[in-house]
Amino acid sequence: MARKRHSDEDVLKLLREIELKLSGGSDVAFACRSVGISDATYYNWRRRFGGMGRAQLSELKSLEKENVQLKKIVAELELDKLILKESLNHLKPRA
Structure with a gap:
């Protein structure tokens, strides 16, 4: 399977989608599968971009x-x- 490269803005958008699904009572594995990424990718992205907004991303x-x-x-x-x-x-x- 070809590897996808997501832009930083896409990563923020996907993280927000996953957080919404998690707040709705879903588990991490299901939320990640629904947006098309693995659990490990989610945790790596969350460690790097967690709690970051668009302004902070552009500053970074x-x-x-x-x-x-x-x-x-x-x-x-x-x-x-x-x-x-x-x-x-x-x-x-x-x-």
């Missing part, structure tokens, strides 16, 4: 994007530092 996405950019900047600066150290070692007179 922007923070993740900013984190990637910052990691890239740090890697470039570290490379520049190593290059400068190496060039400084070549310029030092050897005793």
Whole structure:
């Protein structure tokens, strides 16, 4: 069976549907099967997105994007530092 990729918005929507079914007296296994996901997927999504609204989701996405950019900047600066150290070692007179 092909693996489905759900967007984060779809995940929030499915989690809300499952929560409604659970509040109606259904069990987790039945609620998950009715929306087409496994129990393990539900628990993973709930751990990651539980209690999150759309505003918080967009903030999370922007923070993740900013984190990637910052990691890239740090890697470039570290490379520049190593290059400068190496060039400084070549310029030092050897005793």
